[in-house]
Amino acid sequence: MISRIEELLRNNRAFVEQQLQLDPGYFGKLAEGQHPGFLWVGCSDSRVPPDRITGTSPGDMFVHRNIANLVVQTDMNFLSVLQYAVEVLQVQHVIVCGHYGCGGVKAAMGHEHHGLIDNWLRTVKDTQQYFWHELKDLGEAARFDRLVELNVIEQVYNLGKTHTIQAAWARNRRPYIHGWVFDLRNGYIRPQTGMINDNDKIGEVCKFTNGIVGGALRAAA
Ligand code: CO
Numbered sequence: 001m002i003s004r005i006e007e008l009l010r011n012n013r014a015f016v017e018q019q020l021q022l023d024p025g026y027f028g029k030l031a032e033g034q035h036p037g038f039l040w041v042g043c044s045d046s047r048v049p050p051d052r053i054t055g056t057s058p059g060d061m062f063v064h065r066n067i068a069n070l071v072v073q074t075d076m077n078f079l080s081v082l083q084y085a086v087e088v089l090q091v092q093h094v095i096v097c098g099h100y101g102c103g104g105v106k107a108a109m110g111h112e113h114h115g116l117i118d119n120w121l122r123t124v125k126d127t128q129q130y131f132w133h134e135l136k137d138l139g140e141a142a143r144f145d146r147l148v149e150l151n152v153i154e155q156v157y158n159l160g161k162t163h164t165i166q167a168a169w170a171r172n173r174r175p176y177i178h179g180w181v182f183d184l185r186n187g188y189i190r191p192q193t194g195m196i197n198d199n200d201k202i203g204e205v206c207k208f209t210n211g212i213v214g215g216a217l218r219a220a221a
Contacts (some may be wrong), residue, residue, distance in 0.1 A: 068104030
């Protein structure tokens with residue numbers, strides 16, 4: 001019986017044959033270099049493969065993934081990916097994509113301890129606390145969905161405030177940044193923000209001026 005790991009290598013050989021049938025020069029062109037138009041910042045969840053759900057191909061998308069699609073200002077891994085994508089590859093769009101049913105967000109909502117990952121997810125707890133006025137009246141399922149959306153919006157804000165993005169916007173108002181949520185239940189992506197390429201637009205969708213996309217403004221108090 002073929003093992004699961006052998007199956008991957010067999011699939012790879014089939015992939016090569018299929019690509020060569022379509023275009024004998026395919027791998028030669030791929031090896032020449034990459035010019036992706038997009039940086040994808042997504043969750044590590046196995047059910048959210050960025051290329052499959054967006055119909056993109058090798059070479060189209062530079063990718064960074066971590067648990068709960070977080071943009072953390074001290075994460076050298078992420079910051080390096082971002083700088084390279086924006087300054088060297090000159091991507092036109094950076095997409096933060098979360099997903100409903102996110103295990104990372106769910107873990108942050110509860111009170112159980114999960115070990116090391118609790119530190120990573122602390123920022124999701126902060127988001128929940130910040131928006132508790134909105135979340136507290138929702139049922140459990142709706143609150144989970146809404147925190148997934150708010151988490152994406154917070155990461156768009158964090159992304160917009162990175163040195164790399166601020167410097168790029170000051171140069172030429174690119175890239176556009178976007179916050180999306182993928183719905184595992186039906187396969188559709190639901191954008192949570194418009195196209196953002198300056199500090200005014202980021203203020204419109206993020207917490208310091210509004211914080212509630214598609215909903216009522218917080219009551220002035
Ligand atoms: Co997730």
